[in-house]
Amino acid sequence: MPALRGLLADTRPLAEPHYRRLWLANIVTVIGAQLTVVAVPAQIYGITGSSAYVGLTGVFGLVPLVVFGLWGGALADAVDRRTLLICTTFGLIGTSALFWLQAAAGNTNVWLLLGLFSVQQAFFAVNQPTRSAVLPKLLPAHLLPAANSLNMTVFQAGAIAGPLVAGALIPVLGFSWLYLADTVTLFATLFAVVGLPRLPVEGAITSPGLRSVVDGLAYLRHHPVLLMSFVVDIIAMVFGMPRALFPEIAHTSFGGPDEGGLAFALLFAAIPAGAVLGGVFSGWVSRIERQGLAVIWAIVVWGVAMTGFGIAAGLADGAAGTMLAVAVGMLVVGGAADMVSAAFRTSMLQSAASDDVRGRLQGIFIVVVAGGPRIADVVHGSAAAMVGAAAAAAGGGVLVVVGTAVAALAVPAFVRYRLPRPTGDESAPAPGSA
Known part of the structure; x- marks a missing residue:
């Protein structure tokens, strides 16, 4: 089945040990x-x-x-990235162990828990830009979209499986055992990063302070x-991420109970499920040269899908079961499109930027990815109070399509951006063969 093998995830990056x-x-x-x-929120x-x-x-x-995220990106442009990964992984192991210790000791101080959560997120914010910045040192540019797709598939699968496992285990084992499991599993990452070669930065900056962060932002200009x-x-995220509307839409449009339900x-679950499906069938991403145009189309599909989701929610009266299936289907399509967009955008940052600024750009990427959906929660919540949840979701999708079209017209260089396919790659493993 050569055609099917070409659609399945491109596993050639896995040939690199x-x-x-x-x-x-x-x-x-x-x-x-x-x-x-x-x-963490359950214990709080x-x-x-x-609430x-x-x-x-x-x-x-x-x-x-x-x-x-911003300062960590600067650090990743100043020091050996392998060393930074090892240090931050130890930091993540340490904070996870402290989570386990406070739960095992029966802690009831919520501020201690929130403080540990902040420290953990600080280590994560330094670790993630560094992990992304090292990929161009390990893989050729034409395999970066496939590698990022594989990474995102694992993350989104974890976003589905993790809550299901945690929800089942918390009543049985309690919080401390979950934190202990997180602590133990992090040693797998420590083993992997210790085995990396030295990863010095070409043209490393000498002072990873505020000035270097500003220089990274100026680089984008x-x-x-x-x-x-x-x-x-x-x-895409500010106008098109309707997750803040899910509780209201589930209740008012699809007849679910106030506190949740099917x-x-x-x-x-629909958006991460779509992202996983998009990752499983992402074998084609390595064959795309016009990555800028691919991003535009992926975000347009995301916007259309969110519009369809809002319309389905608005038409649910009297046909809740059918419209729920349509709404979930639209979110699945949107999740797959978002995975494609993220894979190409990450690859563009990794391949088009010089090595001495990759860490800072990945730090900005972390901030945008984390901040956009949170701003969307506020925007969609306010819009829903004025026009209703279904209309807010549909209107947000329309704004995504319009805004993306305007952006594409304003900066045609982005639409024209392409990553030339290398020559002499015939020896590389075929997609799905590694």
Whole structure:
């Protein structure tokens, strides 16, 4: 079945042993990380009985992601990236172990828990830009889209499996065992990063301070293609991410109970499920040369899918079951399109930027990815109060399509951007063969 093999995920990056070890370790650690993602708010609610305190995880998580995402990117352009990965992985292991210790000791201080969460997110914010910045040192440019697709597939699969596992295990084992599982699984990543070669930065900066962060932002001003990769993502997420509307739509459009239910669960699982499907059938991404145009089309598909989701929610009266299936289908399509967009945008940042600025650009990427959906929560919540949840979701999708079209017309260089296919690649493993 050559045609089917060409559609399945391109596994050629796994032929590179260092990348393969990182990827296999990520399969283990992403599940452990998702256990902590679920356990922290659940423990906070168990201590306080207050959703307001649970909501503070957004603030305590976002602030270190922004601050240390930007500064961590500068660090990744100043020091050996292998060394930085080892240090931050030890930091993640240490904070996870402290989560386990406080839970095992019966901690009831919510501020201690929130403080640990902030420290963990700070280490994560330094670690992630560094991990992304090392890929061009391990793989040729034409395999970066495939490698990023493989990474995102694992992450999104963990985003589905982790909460399911955590939800089942918390009542049985309690919080401490989940934190301990996260701690243990992180040693797989430590083993993988210790095995990397030295990864010095070409033209490394000497002072990873505020000035270097500003210089990284200024770099974007002179590289409109890279700047646009952030702009179109902000358009897609701020206007098109309707997750804040899922509780209301599940209840009012599809008849679910106030506190959740099947419709609520399906809506929340649909986008990551679509991303996983998009990753499984991502074998074609390595054959795309016009990556800028591919990003534009992927975001347009995302916008159309979110419009369809809103329309389905608005038409659910009297046909809730059918429209729920349509709405979930639209979110699945959107998730697949978002995975494609993210894979190409990440690859463009890795291949089109010089090595001495890759870390800072990946730090900005972390900030945009973390901040965009949170801004979307505010925007969609406010819009829903004025026009209704279904109309807010549909209108946001329309704005994504319009905004993306305007951006493409304003910066045609982004649409024209292509990554030339290398010659002499006949010896590389075929997609799906590694």
